[in-house]
Amino acid sequence: MTKPTADLVALDAARHKGQGGERPIAPIARPDDAETRIAGAVREILEALGEDPDREGLFETPGRVARMYLDVLGGLHEDPRDHLHKQFLADQHEGAVIVRDIGFHSMCEHHLLPFFGKAHVAYLPEGGRLTGLSKIARTVNVLARRPQLQERLTDQIAASIIEVLEPKAVMVLVEAEHMCMAMRGIRNVGSRTVTTVVRGTWQRDAALRAEIMSLLKG
Numbered sequence: 001m002t003k004p005t006a007d008l009v010a011l012d013a014a015r016h017k018g019q020g021g022e023r024p025i026a027p028i029a030r031p032d033d034a035e036t037r038i039a040g041a042v043r044e045i046l047e048a049l050g051e052d053p054d055r056e057g058l059f060e061t062p063g064r065v066a067r068m069y070l071d072v073l074g075g076l077h078e079d080p081r082d083h084l085h086k087q088f089l090a091d092q093h094e095g096a097v098i099v100r101d102i103g104f105h106s107m108c109e110h111h112l113l114p115f116f117g118k119a120h121v122a123y124l125p126e127g128g129r130l131t132g133l134s135k136i137a138r139t140v141n142v143l144a145r146r147p148q149l150q151e152r153l154t155d156q157i158a159a160s161i162i163e164v165l166e167p168k169a170v171m172v173l174v175e176a177e178h179m180c181m182a183m184r185g186i187r188n189v190g191s192r193t194v195t196t197v198v199r200g201t202w203q204r205d206a207a208l209r210a211e212i213m214s215l216l217k218g
C-alpha cells in the first residue's frame with residue numbers, strides 16, 4: 001500500500017525539531033528510583049522555603065507529591081499511538097469523523113503548573129480506515145500527561161493520528177486555561193488560549209477547512 005501521508009509525517013517531524021526543543025512522541029524510560037528521587041526533591045523544596053517537612057501535616061507530603069507527579073506526568077512513559085492501532089473498516093463512510101469536547105489536564109513545561117481544557121479532533125478516513133472513538137481521547141490523554149506546550153500538544157495529537165491511521169486529513173483544535181497565567185506572573189484569570197493544526201487535503205480546500213473548523217468549534 002502506498003503511503004499518501006508520508007510527506008505529512010516528514011513535515012511533522014521537521015516541525016517538532018524547531019518547536020520548544022525536541023520532545024518526540026515516543027515514550028521515554030522511567031528510572032526505577034523515580035518516586036524516591038522526586039520525594040527527596042520535594043522535601044528539599046519544603047526545607048528551602050523554611051518549612052519543617054517532618055511536621056505532622058507535611059510528613060507524608062513528599063511521597064504524595066512524588067506519586068502525583070508520576071501520575072500526572074505518566075504519559076511520558078506511554079506511547080499515545082498504541083491506542084490508535086485498534087482499527088475498523090467502514091468503506092461506506094466517506095465523511096469526516098469529529099470527536100469534540102475531549103477534556104484534558106496537562107502541565108506547562110515552563111512552570112510545571114497545570115493547563116487544562118478541551119481538545120476537538122477531526123479526521124477524514126482513508127479507505128474507510130477508522131479507530132475507536134475512545135482511542136482518540138486516550139491518545140489526547142497520554143500526550144497531555146507530559147510536560148507540554150499547548151502548541152506541541154496540538155501538533156502531536158495530529159501527528160499521532162497521521163502516523164497510525166494515515167487519514168486524508170486531520171484538524172485539531174485545543175482550548176485551554178493556563179494556571180501559570182492565572183496563579184502567578186500576570187495573574188490573568190479566565191483567559192483561554194486556542195491552538196489549531198490542519199493537515200492533509202483540508203489544508204488545500206479553504207471552504208471545507210472553514211466548514212470543519214466551525215464543526216470543531218461547535
Ligand SMILES: Nc1nc2c(ncn2[C@@H]2O[C@H](COP(=O)(O)OP(=O)(O)OP(=O)(O)O)[C@@H](O)[C@H]2O)c(=O)[nH]1
Nearest residue numbers: 108109110111148149150151178180181184185186
Ligand atoms: N507558547 C506557549 N507559551 C506558554 C505555554 N505555557 C506557558 N507559556 C508561556 O511561557 C512563557 C515563559 O516566559 P519566561 O519569560 O521565560 O518566564 P516568566 O518570567 O515566568 O514569564 P511570565 O509568565 O510572563 O511571568 C510565559 O509567557 C508563559 O505564558 C504554552 O503552552 N505555549
Ligand SMILES: [Zn+2]
Nearest residue numbers: 108110111180
Ligand atoms: Zn507556564
